[in-house]
Amino acid sequence: MEKNDTILSLLKRHYPSAHIILQYENHWELLVAVMLSAQCTDITVNKVTRNLFPKYRSTSMRREIVNFSKVSIYELEHDIRSTGFYRMKAQHIQQSAQILLEKFNGKIPRTMDELLLLPGVARKTANIVLGNAYSIVVGIAVDTHVKRVSQRLGLTKQYNPDKIEKDLMQIFDKKDWFHLTYLLIEHGRKICNAKKPHCKQCFLNTICHSAYDFPHFKKNSLQTE
Secondary structure, three states, rough: HHHHHHHHHHHHOOOOOOOOOOOOOHHHHHHHHHHHHOOOOHHHHHHHHHHHHHOOOOOOOHHHHHHHHHOOOHHHHHHHHHHHHHHHHHHHHHHHHHHHHHHOOOOOOOOOHOOOOOOOOOOHHHHHHHHHHHHHOOOOOOHHHHHHHHHHHHOOOOOOOHHHHHHHHHHHHHHHHHHHHHHHHHHHOOOOOOOOOHHHHHHOOOOOOOOOOHHHHHHHHHHHH
16 A cells, blocks of 8 residues: 555656646537547547537537537538547437437436446546536546556556456545546656656656566667677
């Protein structure tokens, strides 16, 4: 537990302002932005939604959802094309809009179970929406950064996001769950990236069991021998 407490403490110290970087103006736009972020960087999503949201925005969030539900699926696909998997994403967004209008009066649900009824919404998306929209924390959002960093730090041996989430929930206090997601994401972006992590610059390298255990370090080591 001491190691885990140290990890959390150091993450908080180095990333005091870690937070969601997706840009949105209401709960529906938050949901759409998170759905678009699957297999796509948040920076790219923000570039897309900079034009997407104003195009469909209206006098109310409900009206905006109506606009998304009625637009031609081909037009919506074109609008979000650069986020990747755009056909599936467009379908999920439009189906979710229709469900929200039919079952939830155009409002974003406030429970995990209800959010999981929406196409394309898994626990990661639901956790992000609940935490940022309503300050409701029932779990930990596990994206690719959280998965990679938590594995490398030895916080989990799992590969399934739901199982990783359970491990992290057992390790850390609930009061830290929401913030933990963005601390790990920030570390994954700035230091512990996928291909060539910056272990030399990492403030966790003395307690990380994966430190320097990567091809680019081993190659450099062989060259100096």
